[in-house]
Amino acid sequence: MANTKAKAERPLSPHLQIYRPTLTMMMSIVHRITGAALYFGTLLLAWCLLAAAAGPNDYANVKWFMETLLGRLILFGYTWALLHHALGGIRHLIWDLGYGLGPAEREWLTVATLVGSVGLTILIWFVGYLSMGGI
């Protein structure tokens, strides 16, 4: 655009680096990052489903990859990102309805999101390994 340079010379409103970091702010950023990660993680889901549809050989490749250390790390990260984004989303829905916006409540909700996502991720992997009969 022809007028972009003229626009850039105008003073900007204060941005992230001006403010002291707070937990709610950090979790807001993490919510967006996990959302973007899940966006690309959907490729993994589509790949797994397509391999299952393609046949036993393709599925064996997926299964092999998921059982490598890298595959497990990606799956573990995917699980945490999914749960963190889900719990963060529930927190945002609570806020959208006008609840939990007080100083103590919003901090408590934010800590609960973090503790809940980490705890649930470990629990799900524990149940997953248990259902497979150990490592």
Place this chain on the structure above:
Amino acid sequence: MRTPLGRARYLGSAKSGTSHFWRQRLTAVLDIPLTIAAVVIVISLFGRDHAAVAAILGSAFVAIVMILFIVTSVYHMWLGMQVIIEDYVHEERVKFIALMANSLFCFAVGLTAVFAILNLSYRV
């Protein structure tokens, strides 16, 4: 969204109004139960051989739940990535290309996943 009174008085949004916000919240609410269901389904697939996995994913109830999960979450991420692009990409041409790429990615990934589920369920 427009209230009936606002519509009668010709008040309210001239463009899309809050529909983007509302659709993001709608898909977010739908994805709460659907994510729980999808996680349970995926855990139940762990450690099984291909025949069992294909049978589970292809069964009617699981296939429908997975398709609902895929469609709602892909629509949700289409809206979400659009907001991210609009927040950070300010150069008009780059922004336009990024928004097009976002749409293409979401349609491609979503349709691939739904195709795979349908493919499995036709065989069961």
